[in-house]
Amino acid sequence: xxxxxxxxxxxxxxxxxxxxxxxxxxxxxxxxxxxxxxxxxxxxxxxxxxxxxxxxxxxxxxxxxxxxxxxxxxxxxxxxxxxxxxxxxxxxxxxxxxxxxxxxxxxxxxxxxxxxxxxxxxxxxxxxxxxxxxxxxxxxxxxxxxxxxxxxxxxxxxxxxxxxxxxxxxxxxxxxxxxxxxxxxxxxxxxxxxxxxxxxxxxxxxxxxxxxxxxxxxxxxxxxxxxxxxxxxxxxxxxxxxxxxxxxxxxxxxxxxxxxxxxxxxxxxxxxxxxxxxxxxxxxxxxxxxxxxxxxxxxxxxxxxxxxxxxxxxxxxxxxxxxxxxxxxxxxxxxxxxxxxxxxxxxxxxxxxxxxxxxxxxxxxxxxxxxxxxxxxxxxxxxxxxxxxxxxxxxxxxxxxxxxxxxxxxxxxxxxxxxxxxxxxxxxx
Amino acid sequence: xxxxxxxxxxxxxxxxxxxxxxxxxxxxxxxxxxxxxxxxxxxxxxxxxxxxxxxxxxxxxxxxxxxxxxxxxxxxxxxxxxxxxxxxxxxxxxxxxxxxxxxxxxxxxxxxxxxxxxxxxxxxxxxxxxxxxxxxxxxxxxxxxxxxxxxxxxxxxxxxxxxxxxxxxxxxxxxxxxxxxxxxxxxxxxxxxxxxxxxxxxxxxxxxxxxxxxxxxxxxxxxxxxxxxxxxxxxxxxxxxxxxxxxxxxxxxxxxxxxxxxxxxxxxxxxxxxxxxxxxxxxxxxxxxxxxxxxxxxxxxxxxxxxxxxxxxxxxxxxxxxxxxxxxxxxxxxxxxxxxxxxxxxxxxxxxxxxxxxxxxxxxxxxxxxxxxxxxxxxxxxxxxxxxxxxxxxxxxxxxxxxxxxxxxxxxxxxxxxxxxxxxxxxxxxxxxxxxxxxxxxxxxxxxxx
Ligand code: SF4
Numbered sequence: 001x002x003x004x005x006x007x008x009x010x011x012x013x014x015x016x017x018x019x020x021x022x023x024x025x026x027x028x029x030x031x032x033x034x035x036x037x038x039x040x041x042x043x044x045x046x047x048x049x050x051x052x053x054x055x056x057x058x059x060x061x062x063x064x065x066x067x068x069x070x071x072x073x074x075x076x077x078x079x080x081x082x083x084x085x086x087x088x089x090x091x092x093x094x095x096x097x098x099x100x101x102x103x104x105x106x107x108x109x110x111x112x113x114x115x116x117x118x119x120x121x122x123x124x125x126x127x128x129x130x131x132x133x134x135x136x137x138x139x140x141x142x143x144x145x146x147x148x149x150x151x152x153x154x155x156x157x158x159x160x161x162x163x164x165x166x167x168x169x170x171x172x173x174x175x176x177x178x179x180x181x182x183x184x185x186x187x188x189x190x191x192x193x194x195x196x197x198x199x200x201x202x203x204x205x206x207x208x209x210x211x212x213x214x215x216x217x218x219x220x221x222x223x224x225x226x227x228x229x230x231x232x233x234x235x236x237x238x239x240x241x242x243x244x245x246x247x248x249x250x251x252x253x254x255x256x257x258x259x260x261x262x263x264x265x266x267x268x269x270x271x272x273x274x275x276x277x278x279x280x281x282x283x284x285x286x287x288x289x290x291x292x293x294x295x296x297x298x299x300x301x302x303x304x305x306x307x308x309x310x311x312x313x314x315x316x317x318x319x320x321x322x323x324x325x326x327x328x329x330x331x332x333x334x335x336x337x338x339x340x341x342x343x344x345x346x347x348x349x350x351x352x353x354x355x356x357x358x359x360x361x362x363x364x365x366x367x368x369x370x371x372x373x374x375x376x377x378x379x380x381x382x383x384x385x386x387x388x389x390x391x392x393x394x395x396x397x398x399x400x401x402x403x404x405x406x407x408x409x410x411x412x413x414x415x416x417x418x419x420x421x422x423x424x425x426x427x428x429x
Numbered sequence: 430x431x432x433x434x435x436x437x438x439x440x441x442x443x444x445x446x447x448x449x450x451x452x453x454x455x456x457x458x459x460x461x462x463x464x465x466x467x468x469x470x471x472x473x474x475x476x477x478x479x480x481x482x483x484x485x486x487x488x489x490x491x492x493x494x495x496x497x498x499x500x501x502x503x504x505x506x507x508x509x510x511x512x513x514x515x516x517x518x519x520x521x522x523x524x525x526x527x528x529x530x531x532x533x534x535x536x537x538x539x540x541x542x543x544x545x546x547x548x549x550x551x552x553x554x555x556x557x558x559x560x561x562x563x564x565x566x567x568x569x570x571x572x573x574x575x576x577x578x579x580x581x582x583x584x585x586x587x588x589x590x591x592x593x594x595x596x597x598x599x600x601x602x603x604x605x606x607x608x609x610x611x612x613x614x615x616x617x618x619x620x621x622x623x624x625x626x627x628x629x630x631x632x633x634x635x636x637x638x639x640x641x642x643x644x645x646x647x648x649x650x651x652x653x654x655x656x657x658x659x660x661x662x663x664x665x666x667x668x669x670x671x672x673x674x675x676x677x678x679x680x681x682x683x684x685x686x687x688x689x690x691x692x693x694x695x696x697x698x699x700x701x702x703x704x705x706x707x708x709x710x711x712x713x714x715x716x717x718x719x720x721x722x723x724x725x726x727x728x729x730x731x732x733x734x735x736x737x738x739x740x741x742x743x744x745x746x747x748x749x750x751x752x753x754x755x756x757x758x759x760x761x762x763x764x765x766x767x768x769x770x771x772x773x774x775x776x777x778x779x780x781x782x783x784x785x786x787x788x789x790x791x792x793x794x795x796x797x798x799x800x801x802x803x804x805x806x807x808x809x810x811x812x813x814x815x816x817x818x819x820x821x822x823x824x825x826x827x828x829x830x831x832x833x834x835x836x837x838x839x840x841x842x843x844x845x846x847x848x849x850x851x852x853x854x855x856x857x858x859x860x861x862x863x864x865x866x867x868x869x870x871x872x873x874x875x876x877x878x879x
Contacts, residue, residue, distance in 0.1 A: 010539075011518065011532045011533075011535035012516055012517060012535075012536035012540070013490070013493075013494075013516070014514065014516055014540075015497070015515050016490065016494050016515055016519065018494055019495065020489065020491040020494055020495065023491065038461065041555065042555050042585075042587035043463050043466070043586065044466050044470050044555075045467075045491045045492075045586070047464065047466040047467065048496050049495060051499070052496075060822060060823040064462070064463075065458075065463055066461065067460045067463040068460075068587055069588070069589065070558075070588050082460070084459075084460040085461025085462075088462040089462070103491060103555075104488070104489040104491070104556040105555040105586075105587060108556050108560060109559065130522075131490050132489040132490075132520050132521050132525050205826075373498075374498055377513050
């Protein structure tokens with residue numbers, strides 16, 4: 001479909017969009033109720049991560065560090081710093097789970113995480129997420145997989161009404177909630193893993209950030225094994241679905257590359273109709289489908305004359321490029337933070353694993369950018385339109401409620417993008 | 430010879446108050462109970478504001494990927510503003526196994542070819558320090574090849590805290606930049622601003638006053654700084670340390686090597702800004718300059734008072750509780766008092782002995798120094814009848830529960846509160862906070878809870 005460029009002879013990243021694996025892991029653990037993400041490495045990675053998410057979500061973020069120092073690094077195989085961390089955390093709070101994830105430092109030394117984890121004597125899930133491999137999306141996915149492998153109890157019977165949703169890292173809290181709600185309208189009991197929709201959705205509550213507040217509970221994770229159906233969204237989540245299916249031979253799985261635009265939304269609804277034997281949807285869903293159709297038509301003229309650059313994580317690119325393409329948007333370039341099997345399927349003329357320096361070099365190819373707040377300087381300098389999406393977005397508030405998914409979110413997204421394109425044209429003439 | 434500074438020496442730094450009391454303790458963060466950034470972040474804070482230099486982070490993606498474009502350090506540099514760019518070698522597994530040196534060499538060449546900066550800072554980070562990449566050698570060779578300074582910065586995160594990292598950043602500037610170029614001209618009133626990073630343009634709130642007085646800022650470390658200038662910094666008559674204890678070791682060494690004395694001050698709030706300007710004039714030792722400064726300070730204070738009149742009625746009899754850390758525990762308290770607030774309590778949990786003493790000085794005997802603000806602040810708001818809570822975002826809920834106004838201290842990362850004019854920004858924001866109905870409204874019970 002697209003012309004994909006993956007491996008390149010570039011010795012550095014200039015203005016990177018890539019984010020690290022441990023950061024994706026942290027975020028996944030924040031989707032587990034009363035969890036304390038514990039990042040194994042020197043203190044800085046944790047501090048940067050905390051500030052990064054605090055600013056993006058405008059919420060306090062729970063996270064701790066094993067605070068490895070150079071003196072310790074040489075002597076210790078992780079035992080001291082991890083065991084000590086758990087002790088110190090438990091002096092102050094009682095998490096339901098410790099979410100231990102690594103950074104490059106302990107991985108370079110070769111710490112034996114599994115060995116140490118067995119000595120801790122506290123509910124803990126561990127995952128290896130060196131930041132010299134993978135990226136944000138894979139860190140989240142590996143963590144989800146670890147949660148399943150280490151917590152979910154194998155089961156032999158299935159509950160046909162129980163459904164597990166495995167969302168990729170770029171879905172916002174409200175998007176996860178909307179998927180859950182749609183599925184629930186078909187009578188299912190839906191559990192999302194991880195579930196940011198009840199933890200980082202930005203609700204007023206007594207939040208001291210001592211622990212994550214909301215998300216799927218550890219008990220719920222443990223008993224996911226008897227779910228009749230698993231729905232994964234995003235290529236990065238396939239592996240998690242695979243390991244979940246190993247817990248129960250009776251479980252069935254459906255995969256969606258993404259859930260943006262008319263076709264993808266239709267196929268989810270079609271699946272749910274098939275599975276339940278329902279012969280229709282709620283009036284509200286029906287209405288929103290009509291509104292999306294209308295939005296596609298209302299925005300097609302503007303988008304049809306707009307050349308678009310989309311920047312982000314692979315699974316996010318897949319959905320965003322598709323919905324824009326379907327309304328006539330000319331996605332001339334998609335820049336992905338990392339490589340992924342998803343890239344081949346992306347609806348763009350050209351797909352590049354790259355950075356914002358590459359975006360700048362290709363400035364002639366697009367009029368509008370859909371991407372994170374690092375794109376703002378670029379859009380400003382090159383006088384391009386801008387729709388802010390993805391991590392980080394420190395320029396706008398309300399990120400947890402940005403909704404681009406399914407019929408409803410799709411309509412809003414197309415309107416927002418078409419309006420941004422028009423504003424850009426007004427400014428540049 | 431390695432340019433790696435001896436960490437132990439820096440930690441034992443005699444000029445650092447903090448270290449007199451607890452020497453080793455500063456260097457040992459507690460696993461599972463540590464907040465705050467790493468040494469790399471500290472070095473980044475102290476050096477990144479040079480907009481005419483490229484800052485190349487040699488490490489995996491976390492270090493730079495999560496942190497670039499986080500600090501609004503403004504610049505007048507007319508070329509491409511490199512503070513708004515991020516460069517990293519983004520080392521991969523392959524580099525970890527076989528060394529990242531080749532990649533680093535190519536990355537520097539690439540940067541020179543595309544952006545021709547005045548210098549390149551190369552930062553080692555945990556992983557690249559661990560695998561032993563020789564950034565000293567690479568920098569030396571690259572400097573010879575490209576003819577501009579290449580500065581190795583040895584502050585990988587695992588050596589310690591942000592504070593130590595800032596010192597290491599200063600150390601790198603001293604070793605590789607300061608004293609490598611002579612200024613075209615000098616004046617008797619040449620100063621360096623050390624530790625002023627011009628976040629949100631803080632420096633510009635008082636720089637014009639220095640200009641008026643005929644005081645020339647020869648170089649800065651590093652707000653709105655230029656590589657050419659910092660290379661000439663050894664010719665200054667005075668080092669002015671702006672709110673940055675971490676750079677005391679740098680100024681002490683400059684005193685030893687170049688005989689430059691230093692003063693330490695803050696430009697936050699009316700009284701401190703005035704004191705700061707007078708201290709600079711006094712240290713430069715020219716009676717004429719001192720007289721001119723006194724006059725200017727009087728004029729500026731009167732002008733400020735005039736403009737603050739608008740706010741007097743709003744702030745009179747208002748009580749504030751302050752919950753922040755470091756030197757802000759007293760510097761913001763002082764600014765609040767300048768505006769007419771009574772500061773009934775300030776958090777000193779994350780402050781040094783020195784900061785605590787100054788907080789006490791400003792708050793007086795009646796003021797409460799909170800050692801455990803998370804618990805104490807709610808009670809104190811009730812007891813003292815406070816109207817405003819000035820704190821980090823996580824305290825917002827406390828203010829709402831108590832039905833009082835809230836202001837986020839971190840707003841200063843977006844807007845300058847420095848100097849005389851910055852105080853007006855602060856006044857406006859606090860007035861808006863006090864007048865905003867939102868804090869009471871969101872505390873409303875839901876209809877189904879009545
Ligand atoms: S602790 Fe080490 S790896 Fe983490 S951000 Fe700091 S320098 Fe980078």
